[in-house]
Amino acid sequence: MAPTPVNEQRLVDTFLTLCRFNTPPRHERPASEWAGEYLRKIGFTVEWDDAGEKLGGDIGNLIAFKKGTVPEAPPIFFSSHFDTVEATPGLEIAIEGDIIRATSDTILGADNKCGVAPILEAVTLLAESGEPHGDIQLLLTICEEIGLVGAREMDPRAIRGKYGFVLDTEPPLGTLLHAAPAQNSFHVRIEGAPAHAGIAPENGISAIVAAAKAVSAMRLGRIDEETTANVGIIHGGTARNIVPAEVELSCEARSHRLDKLDAQTAHMVDTFEREAAAIGAVAHVTVTEQYRGYALNENDTVIRLALAGARAAGLPPAMRPSGGGSDANVFNSFGVPTTVLACGMEKIHTHDEFCRISSLIGNARWVLEIIRVARDLRE
Numbered sequence: 001m002a003p004t005p006v007n008e009q010r011l012v013d014t015f016l017t018l019c020r021f022n023t024p025p026r027h028e029r030p031a032s033e034w035a036g037e038y039l040r041k042i043g044f045t046v047e048w049d050d051a052g053e054k055l056g057g058d059i060g061n062l063i064a065f066k067k068g069t070v071p072e073a074p075p076i077f078f079s080s081h082f083d084t085v086e087a088t089p090g091l092e093i094a095i096e097g098d099i100i101r102a103t104s105d106t107i108l109g110a111d112n113k114c115g116v117a118p119i120l121e122a123v124t125l126l127a128e129s130g131e132p133h134g135d136i137q138l139l140l141t142i143c144e145e146i147g148l149v150g151a152r153e154m155d156p157r158a159i160r161g162k163y164g165f166v167l168d169t170e171p172p173l174g175t176l177l178h179a180a181p182a183q184n185s186f187h188v189r190i191e192g193a194p195a196h197a198g199i200a201p202e203n204g205i206s207a208i209v210a211a212a213k214a215v216s217a218m219r220l221g222r223i224d225e226e227t228t229a230n231v232g233i234i235h236g237g238t239a240r241n242i243v244p245a246e247v248e249l250s251c252e253a254r255s256h257r258l259d260k261l262d263a264q265t266a267h268m269v270d271t272f273e274r275e276a277a278a279i280g281a282v283a284h285v286t287v288t289e290q291y292r293g294y295a296l297n298e299n300d301t302v303i304r305l306a307l308a309g310a311r312a313a314g315l316p317p318a319m320r321p322s323g324g325g326s327d328a329n330v331f332n333s334f335g336v337p338t339t340v341l342a343c344g345m346e347k348i349h350t351h352d353e354f355c356r357i358s359s360l361i362g363n364a365r366w367v368l369e370i371i372r373v374a375r376d377l378r379e
């Protein structure tokens with residue numbers, strides 16, 4: 001079968017419409033309601049969960065479902081997030097050939113609206129063609145950019161897809177993420193003792209010295225191919241002439257292997273505690289699991305579906321591991337094998353962010369072809 005022609009004008013219009021909604025985290029309502037209305041018109045049931053209420057936002061995750069006509073096909077879901085890393089007030093957009101970018105001093109918001117738009121186009125093409133397909137669910141999330149918390153607040157029982165595809169990493173199209181690290185964050189508060197630095201320094205215990213000793217004794221940066229660690233923020237002290245009684249640090253560790261993450265986490269906690277204690281200070285370390293990792297391979301059905309879909313869409317299929325987290329980390333931790341598909345967002349999280357129209361088209365084809373490959377799969 002010849003590839004279904006994508007309606008380029010409609011797809012670009014959908015993308016521009018989504019970009020024009022100003023949707024920083026917790027303010028996704030206008031884009032999400034618009035997409036919900038769009039999906040209802042093409043036969044999806046649409047609902048929003050209570051994640052928005054829990055997070056102090058103005059709307060929850062959009063969960064849309066369309067019953068398939070091929071009951072033997074495995075149900076699948078596609079996902080992208082509505083929130084943008086920062087607000088886009090006064091956004092102005094220019095289209096120059098294949099490139100869509102912001103001309104105002106803001107991000108464009110292609111991260112992640114260039115994922116949402118092709119999903120909407122693909123399911124529209126599917127509705128128009130009337131071709132058979134399995135059950136399709138869409139999980140269009142909120143608050144991804146502030147720690148995947150929209151997806152984390154989702155009720156795992158609401159997920160009806162057996163395999164998931166999140167459109168949320170940079171080109172080249174055809175590339176998917178098969179693995180991502182787990183991340184722990186650390187909040188550290190070192191408590192020393194204050195004293196006048198000139199009159200009685202011997203009465204003080206410098207929290208800054210304790211922090212300095214700990215950080216310099218710590219393994220940081222690239223620990224090995226699978227593991228990284230960083231001290232990202234340090235602040236403390238109150239005046240030049242006071243021995244600082246308190247310092248706070250914000251740190252992280254990531255690894256593709258949980259045993260290595262545990263080891264690096266223990267090393268960082270121990271080093272803070274030991275070096276602080278050595279000079280009579282106390283380190284209070286709180287470790288928070290930001291997200292869990294996942295590791296899939298080419299034998300996993302979700303990966304096979306994504307690679308076969310890329311081939312059918314005329315995109316060069318490829319796999320790579322990720323260095324960061326996405327909603328796919330959360331869905332995998334719910335027990336639903338989920339991969340991340342490259343989409344059209346480039347130079348993300350900068351005001352030079354842009355998106356290629358050809359990428360939007362490629363993604364719409366890729367999504368449609370995954371639906372077709374899944375339709376023909378018998379497990």
Ligand SMILES: [Zn+2]
Nearest residue numbers: 111112144168
């Ligand atoms: Zn994103």
